[in-house]
Amino acid sequence: MGVSRWVAGGYVASVGVLAAIGGLTGNGRYYLASIVLTLPVGLAAFAGVYLARGLLTGVGELFTTTRLPNGDDPGWLTTSGIVANTLLFTAAGVITVVLAEHFVRRRRTARGR
Structure with missing residues (x-):
C-alpha cells in the first residue's frame, strides 16, 4: 500500500471522526469542517443529512413516537x-478521494500525450 493510500485513508477517517464528534457533541x-473538507461532494452529503432526518422521523413515526x-x-x-450523518460524510470523503x-x-x- 503506497503512501498516497495511507493519506487518503487518513483523510476519510478524519472526515468520519469529525462528523461523529459533531453528532455526539451537537x-x-x-x-461544517466535514462539509468543507469534502467539497463539492460535502454539499450533497449536507443535503442528505436533512433527507435522512426526514426519512428517519417519518418511518420511525409509524412504529413509535418521535x-x-x-x-x-x-x-x-x-x-x-x-450514525446516518457519519456515514453520509464518510461516503462523501470516499467519493472525494x-x-x-x-x-x-x-x-x-x-x-503523456
Whole structure:
C-alpha cells in the first residue's frame, strides 16, 4: 500500500471522526469542517443529512413516537441520526478521494500525450 493510500485513508477517517464528534457533541462546527473538507461532494452529503432526518422521523413515526413528553428527541432517533450523518460524510470523503484519483490519473494521461 503506497503512501498516497495511507493519506487518503487518513483523510476519510478524519472526515468520519469529525462528523461523529459533531453528532455526539451537537456542535455544528465539526459538521461544517466535514462539509468543507469534502467539497463539492460535502454539499450533497449536507443535503442528505436533512433527507435522512426526514426519512428517519417519518418511518420511525409509524412504529413509535418521535418526540418525548418534554419535547426532546428519543434516544433511537438521536443515535440513528448520528450514525446516518457519519456515514453520509464518510461516503462523501470516499467519493472525494475517488474523484481526486480520477482527475490525477486523467491529468497524467493528458501530459503523456
